[in-house]
Amino acid sequence: MTVVQLLLGLLPPSRLKNRLLGLTSRRWRIAPSARIHPVVLWRIGTFRVGEDAYVGAGNAFRELLVVDLGERADVGQFNWFSGQALYVAHEDASLAGTLVLEARAAMTSRHYVDCSGGVRLEEFSVIGGVRSTVLTHYADLHDWEQRGAPVILQRGAVTLTNCTLLAGTTVPPHSVVAAGATTAKPLTEPRKVYGGVPARIVSDLSEAHEFVGRTEMRLLSREYAQSKLDDARRRHAEV
Secondary structure (H helix, E strand, O other), X not given: OHHHHHHHHOOOOOHHHHHHHHHOOOOEEEOOOOEEOOOEEEEEEEEEXXXXXXXXXXXXXXXXEEEXXXXXXXXXOOXXXXXXXXXXXXXXXHHOOEEEEOOOOEEOXXXXXXXXXXXXXXXXXXXXXXXXXXXXXXXXXXXXXXXXXXXXXXXXXXXXXXXXXXXXXXXXXXXXXXXXXXXXXOOXXXXXXXXXXOOEEEEEOOOHHHHHHXXXXXXXXXXXXXXXXXXXXXXXXXX
């Protein structure tokens, strides 16, 4: 059945594709309105995709226990998601080998995401830009073994381009991790900008909650982006 799932994953998006994928396993549930472009699906245990979720072309999902994409979750193009949950010791076994994007969470394109220790993006959180690396396992040189710990973006948190998020990272609500930053432990204060190596507070976001409240729906809405593009085309045609 793994090969069947792989071949079905390479089909263009359609309701038929969603239905056929759902028939391959009782643990695979894909909403009819989800759009899954050609992707690589290899040895995924549980695969859930919510209403109006979007998965762009060229993504690879490999060796994951759970992939759970919530309503209107958005995954761009050419991301690599993999995990080796069975080969590492875990600080939180409940998240081991899992990739979870809650409702309206988003990940842009061309990121490398190791899900061995678990990755969770809460509602409206975003891994943005390109070329960010998420590593959820590490070498414990004291006990000489591989250990895993999750990476969690809490509600409304945003990471910008080329960030490195290491095992044990938590980004607090409505915070921003600046481009090029490296995180290796939980960040604690919400509504802050974190930057540097290692990441530390570099400025406040006193209006972050209001900012996210006004813009998060637009930032994550392909319908909004398409409407703005259509408006621009109409204005150009009128000139």
